[in-house]
Amino acid sequence: MNKINIGLIGFGTVGSGVVEFLHTKKSYIANKYNTEFTVKTVCDLYITPDKVKKFGKIKTTKKYQEILEDPEIDVVVELIGGLHPAKEIVFGSLNNGKDVVTANKALISHHGKELFELAQQNGLRLFFESAVMAGVPTIKTVTEGIIGNEFNGIYGILNGTCNYILTQMSDNNCSFPDALKKAQEKGYAEADPTLDISGGDTAHKLLIMAYLAFGKFIKFNEIYTEGISQISQNDIEYAERLGLTIKLLAIAKKVNNTIEARVHPTLIPKEHPLASINSVFNGMLLDSDMLGKVLLSGEGAGKMAAASGVVSDLINLAHNPAQPILSNLTYENKALTVKKIDDVISKFYLRLLAVNKPGVLSKITGILGKHDISINSVTQKEQDAKSPVPVIMLTDSTSERNMRNALKEIEKMAVIKSKPVAIRMETLQ
Amino acid sequence: MNKINIGLIGFGTVGSGVVEFLHTKKSYIANKYNTEFTVKTVCDLYITPDKVKKFGKIKTTKKYQEILEDPEIDVVVELIGGLHPAKEIVFGSLNNGKDVVTANKALISHHGKELFELAQQNGLRLFFESAVMAGVPTIKTVTEGIIGNEFNGIYGILNGTCNYILTQMSDNNCSFPDALKKAQEKGYAEADPTLDISGGDTAHKLLIMAYLAFGKFIKFNEIYTEGISQISQNDIEYAERLGLTIKLLAIAKKVNNTIEARVHPTLIPKEHPLASINSVFNGMLLDSDMLGKVLLSGEGAGKMAAASGVVSDLINLAHNPAQPILSNLTYENKALTVKKIDDVISKFYLRLLAVNKPGVLSKITGILGKHDISINSVTQKEQDAKSPVPVIMLTDSTSERNMRNALKEIEKMAVIKSKPVAIRMETLQ
Numbered sequence: 079m080n081k082i083n084i085g086l087i088g089f090g091t092v093g094s095g096v097v098e099f100l101h102t103k104k105s106y107i108a109n110k111y112n113t114e115f116t117v118k119t120v121c122d123l124y125i126t127p128d129k130v131k132k133f134g135k136i137k138t139t140k141k142y143q144e145i146l147e148d149p150e151i152d153v154v155v156e157l158i159g160g161l162h163p164a165k166e167i168v169f170g171s172l173n174n175g176k177d178v179v180t181a182n183k184a185l186i187s188h189h190g191k192e193l194f195e196l197a198q199q200n201g202l203r204l205f206f207e208s209a210v211m212a213g214v215p216t217i218k219t220v221t222e223g224i225i226g227n228e229f230n231g232i233y234g235i236l237n238g239t240c241n242y243i244l245t246q247m248s249d250n251n252c253s254f255p256d257a258l259k260k261a262q263e264k265g266y267a268e269a270d271p272t273l274d275i276s277g278g279d280t281a282h283k284l285l286i287m288a289y290l291a292f293g294k295f296i297k298f299n300e301i302y303t304e305g306i307s308q309i310s311q312n313d314i315e316y317a318e319r320l321g322l323t324i325k326l327l328a329i330a331k332k333v334n335n336t337i338e339a340r341v342h343p344t345l346i347p348k349e350h351p352l353a354s355i356n357s358v359f360n361g362m363l364l365d366s367d368m369l370g371k372v373l374l375s376g377e378g379a380g381k382m383a384a385a386s387g388v389v390s391d392l393i394n395l396a397h398n399p400a401q402p403i404l405s406n407l408t409y410e411n412k413a414l415t416v417k418k419i420d421d422v423i424s425k426f427y428l429r430l431l432a433v434n435k436p437g438v439l440s441k442i443t444g445i446l447g448k449h450d451i452s453i454n455s456v457t458q459k460e461q462d463a464k465s466p467v468p469v470i471m472l473t474d475s476t477s478e479r480n481m482r483n484a485l486k487e488i489e490k491m492a493v494i495k496s497k498p499v500a501i502r503m504e505t506l507q
Numbered sequence: 508m509n510k511i512n513i514g515l516i517g518f519g520t521v522g523s524g525v526v527e528f529l530h531t532k533k534s535y536i537a538n539k540y541n542t543e544f545t546v547k548t549v550c551d552l553y554i555t556p557d558k559v560k561k562f563g564k565i566k567t568t569k570k571y572q573e574i575l576e577d578p579e580i581d582v583v584v585e586l587i588g589g590l591h592p593a594k595e596i597v598f599g600s601l602n603n604g605k606d607v608v609t610a611n612k613a614l615i616s617h618h619g620k621e622l623f624e625l626a627q628q629n630g631l632r633l634f635f636e637s638a639v640m641a642g643v644p645t646i647k648t649v650t651e652g653i654i655g656n657e658f659n660g661i662y663g664i665l666n667g668t669c670n671y672i673l674t675q676m677s678d679n680n681c682s683f684p685d686a687l688k689k690a691q692e693k694g695y696a697e698a699d700p701t702l703d704i705s706g707g708d709t710a711h712k713l714l715i716m717a718y719l720a721f722g723k724f725i726k727f728n729e730i731y732t733e734g735i736s737q738i739s740q741n742d743i744e745y746a747e748r749l750g751l752t753i754k755l756l757a758i759a760k761k762v763n764n765t766i767e768a769r770v771h772p773t774l775i776p777k778e779h780p781l782a783s784i785n786s787v788f789n790g791m792l793l794d795s796d797m798l799g800k801v802l803l804s805g806e807g808a809g810k811m812a813a814a815s816g817v818v819s820d821l822i823n824l825a826h827n828p829a830q831p832i833l834s835n836l837t838y839e840n841k842a843l844t845v846k847k848i849d850d851v852i853s854k855f856y857l858r859l860l861a862v863n864k865p866g867v868l869s870k871i872t873g874i875l876g877k878h879d880i881s882i883n884s885v886t887q888k889e890q891d892a893k894s895p896v897p898v899i900m901l902t903d904s905t906s907e908r909n910m911r912n913a914l915k916e917i918e919k920m921a922v923i924k925s926k927p928v929a930i931r932m933e934t935l936q
Contacts, residue, residue: 099655099797103655103657103797106655106657107655109838110722110834110835110838111654111834111835112834212798213653213656213797213798214798214801215647215648215651215652215653215801218644218647218648218651218652219644219647219648219652222644222647222651222819222823223644223647223648223652223819224642224644224815224819225540225818225819225822225823226528226532226535226536226815226818226819226821226822227642227815228532228535293539349783350783351780351783351784351804353783354778354779354780354782354783355780361802366815368528368532368642368811368812368814368815368818369641369642369643369805369806369811369812369815369816370805370806370809370811370812371805371806372643372644372803372804372805373790373802373803373804373805374801374802374803375780375801375802376798376799376800376801376802377798377799377800380799382797382798382799383797383798383799385797386653386655386656386795386797386798387798389654389655389797390651390652390653390654390655392655393654393655394651394654397833397834397835398827398829398830398831400827400829400830401827401829401830402827404826405539405540405541405826406539406540406826409538409539
């Protein structure tokens with residue numbers, strides 16, 4: 079029987095889930111994987127012995143250094159999130175000869191490269207399956223499942239809060255504020271939901287996936303990020319009639335030697351499997367050169383879903399003690415450069431509120447044409463003839479630069495009565 | 508640089524795909540995975556040196572023993588399919604100290620357990636990712652991705668030929684024979700399509716997944732298997748109106764200490780992500796106790812999709828030379844017994860062709876009631892009043908035994924004008 083001692087730092091939702099998982103499944107894991115895990119010490123600023131006593135004899139501490147310096151601890155599980163002191167904990171653990179399992183997407187997206195290199199130098203492992211889509215094995219799929227392939231693109235629904243809100247708006251016809259409130263009531267959104275709804279959390283996850291898939295370490299500020307708070311019920315309804323669905327999509331694409339990475343609300347065809355990933359579920363479409371398109375989906379958050387990824391990492395670590403850190407974790411494609419958002423090409427959905435009189439449409443299409451933007455279809459919503467009417471346009475492919483310049487001009491027109499809404503489209507073909 | 512010599516047996520579609528893949532991606536694989544693969548020898552009954560010459564200096568032979576006995580060959584890649592001589596090749600390779608990669612679902616489903624044990628005894632590896640869903644990493648997901656979890660069920664669309672035919676029937680409103688003909692024209696079905704459309708191929712794949720997920724080695728004749736040739740356009744159309752889609756589903760479920768395993772056309776809700784896996788794409792839903800439901804989909808057949816799984820296996824073998832065969836491959840849950848099909852519980856869709864006169868419906872529902880089958884809904888299709896009319900019924904959950912007995916009685920009724928059609932339903936909740 080393989081025996082592994084764990085020091086766990088961060089006893090919040092996921093941390094307590096991991097301890098509960100290992101406790102509940104102790105005999106199953108021992109029988110199937112010939113491994114006995116012991117949580118020796120739990121560290122948390124708010125820990126008290128009575129919080130862990132139902133899980134057996136576990137030492138508690140408020141000082142993470144006790145875990146890092148304990149020679150009996152084999153693996154450090156870091157689940158406090160954020161950059162500090164998580165960074166100090168993970169670097170410290172690897173420097174003290176301990177393998178590390180973490181679910182910290184901020185840390186891996188900012189310092190992954192250095193950490194993988196340090197682990198490799200020290201002959202240790204650093205696993206982080208739960209950093210993206212919780213226990214759904216996205217990291218393993220990209221690093222070990224689909225290998226030998228080169229990736230053309232990654233398209234992910236990576237934030238359960240945003241996907242829940244958009245699904246609510248679509249299925250129950252409610253407004254963004256109402257859907258957000260419902261998400262908070264159900265525990266799917268934090269009291270301060272900024273990091274989720276701004277797209278920041280999704281961007282962290284995209285950085286990790288882009289590094290693993292393309293070997294390019296992109297910085298957080300090189301990703302164009304737009305959240306979902308500007309999406310209205312109208313847009314969802316018009317999209318629906320056009321056979322489209324709005325998702326907050328994380329997109330990374332490689333074309334020749336450039337890579338584009340962006341996070342924004344995106345219209346996708348309703349019949350595409352990604353479009354049916356609803357509520358708190360996450361999904362990822364991986365487009366690879368030999369295998370083609372592979373879709374993975376599942377619960378991307380929640381106590382046991384996240385704990386499950388951490389436990390998988392622990393069993394994989396224990397199960398294969400001789401495994402080095404995968405060399406492809408430190409692989410870099412130095413030829414790749416990050417494409418500027420201005421040069422990114424998309425099709426767009428535009429919603430304008432325009433005064434309903436002859437010649438207005440022709441002026442708008444004139445401005446678009448001047449900026450080299452072709453129109454694919456125009457729908458003018460019938461309403462009371464005296465009020466301004468919504469005009470919905472689908473464009474052909476154009477650059478962000480052209481679109482931004484055209485919208486600036488259109489916005490200034492006297493006949494345009496509110497800020498134009500532009501949503502990018504992806505055919506996913 | 509890690510150097511691995513390969514002996515490849517079976518130079519058909521997948522075999523030539525593997526050689527082409529390794530040749531095309533030689534420098535990418537060497538850079539990223541620090542490994543150089545050399546295909547030293549190719550064996551095939553119909554091989555000639557000119558078939559491989561564009562891929563470099565490869566020896567050809569018609570005798571597989573030459574590969575098994577070559578001390579320079581590290582890994583044997585078996586791609587001939589079927590049981591013989593594949594069985595002799597794989598046992599022989601493992602007995603001669605060679606790791607093995609195979610895509611042979613028949614072999615693994617029949618002899619997997621013995622082979623995994625032999626590999627373990629000899630300190631060798633046996634990888635077989637392409638045996639299920641080609642290069643889509645289903646095997647890796649179940650054996651390494653979602654671990655520590657116990658599975659409640661597996662639901663798979665595992666045969667591209669059948670899924671293509673059902674999608675054609677649904678989207679283009681064509682008959683089964685027409686859809687099959689189109690599949691053959693496109694190269695998606697063999698000249699003799701029996702193994703695919705009978706469900707036999709799907710059953711092989713289900714046996715493998717059930718063994719890996721539940722630790723129970725089920726025999727081929729313990730799986731209830733029903734193919735798709737009885738599905739009519741009418742069923743697809745009626746299902747559509749009920750918000751349902753027909754898929755050939757492989758199902759394995761564990762309830763307490765019993766396991767049920769079956770392959771048959773199945774009605775699933777149209778809005779479920781599995782329902783939007785169409786054409787030659789495959790999909791698998793894994794229901795696990797901690798992580799919940801995970802969906803995987805992608806191309807389940809085709810030259811490069813299958814080659815991709817073989818190459819992934821090769822890189823994983825080479826990348827981690829110290830890895831033992833996973834102990835969970837030899838794990839058995841001895842408490843599990845296979846549930847007899849008679850005891851399996853499902854909801855059913857029934858289509859009857861009945862004479863249109865008062866009292867008929869009451870007689871039919873009377874027979875169902877006698878066999879303890881409750882009706883959830885009944886729809887009688889309006890037609891010319893003089894001809895027999897189709898009656899569509901959805902039942903509540905009932906056993907196969909009850910349904911079979913009820914249908915025997917119904918079939919004998921004078922007012923029933925054709926053999927009743929019964930299709931099982933799964934809510935996938």
